[in-house]
Amino acid sequence: MSQNVPGFEELLRGCERSAVHLETRDVYAVDYEESGFAAWKAGHRHDPADRASWWRPWLDLVSETVGRSVIIRRARIVSEPVSEYIEFEHHSTFTNVAAGESVRWLPRRRASDLCLPGNDFWLFDDRLVRFNHFTGDGASAGGEMREEQAVVKLCSSAFEAVWERATPHEEFCV
Template sequence: MPSSVPTRFADLLAQCERSAVHLEMRDVYAVDNEKGPFAQWKAGFRHDPADRASWWRPWLDLVAETVGRGVVIRRARIVSEPVSEYIRYEHSNTFTNIAAGEQVRWLPRRRASGIALPGNDFWLFDDRLVRWNHFAGDGSSQGPEHTTDPSAAKLCGEAFEAVWERGVPHDQYEIR
């Protein structure tokens, strides 16, 4: 990792000046901080959009603060159809990301075939810093890796923009 890169994600967003884009390409994630909420969702719990206090959480504060500084945050998800149960969970909760200021699009995997994609999910900050997100086969996090390699940043930027262009805005994407 470059020595000048913060290790905390909140610090990465705090240093961001223009844009932060996130590409997700897995159909299942098993990250520790989502295990409880995913289990609750599977048991029938759904957030009430009118009860913002019940679903607002630190991540959403961070996004709202970052967007409030003028940083554009976009997230694109490439998904297999029919979608997995986990993607249904993500889709049902994405309204919270939108409320915080993120822009989100969904791209059916069949429509991504002609796009050159990196091998891992990533965040790209200000078109220069890549945070690779590594996962095990079961979806558990294997930790991040950072690079400021211009060729990696270019690959990620071009891949994200191609996915974004083909993607369907969240409010128009119908789960299949």
Template structure:
């Protein structure tokens, strides 16, 4: 990551109204042999009642952000039937919701006529875009930030179009 790009925590701490995140990949690079995804594949599932076992710094950040009145929304465009990785994300999304995020899912076939940016992104206060670049194998690449009005408008319009069609997390059924 370039040193000129602020950290995500720095960017969201300056956010005053809204932070939206659009995810469009069916898998992101993870360690398939160890870690949370491997544990999930072996049958581990978080227990809603045991918050201490799954709460993590990301959730602290989201809870703090939401408590400041910032509306945090995440939309995921997914292929169906979903990938194993998407199923893993779905099973753990209740943690994001508990922390204050609103999450929706949109089957990819229902997104065909939406003009989408070429990359996943975060959009802060409808004006600052943080692009998330990934390699073909799903590993994270450099981050890029722009305040270009046309890019912010593209992201805002795309996100709202996805959001309006997407299914709230508690209503989405994995296929």
């Protein structure tokens, strides 16, 4: 199925109330994250005092969106013990939190009885879902937009169930 999938900048700029993101993979190999992961493995760590060096322009967009009173929440379902990649994500998440996102973590074993979509997704204003497709090794395989009420309801219910069980970032230890 071929479709025009808007970028995250367009979707967040059009968002009025809420944007939620569910991540379910233990590794991602998308270009913008892969370079950060390689630097982290080589010993680079973000300096909390040097905000200009953080993940730009994403964090600027998050700050701007939250500044318009849009609530952004991210939930991550992870295997334990966590993968090296998840360790990297956890270490870097303070930048997302500083930009205004609320982030929680849920060990995969605690999600076994939840009904979850087959792919990571973003849900914008409880009306529009953007599924993220990945290859087996974590590379991006594109996105898919959906607006059907049943799909929106599934994603909303799944996210809220994960969010309720998940541990806030500040309390989650890897």
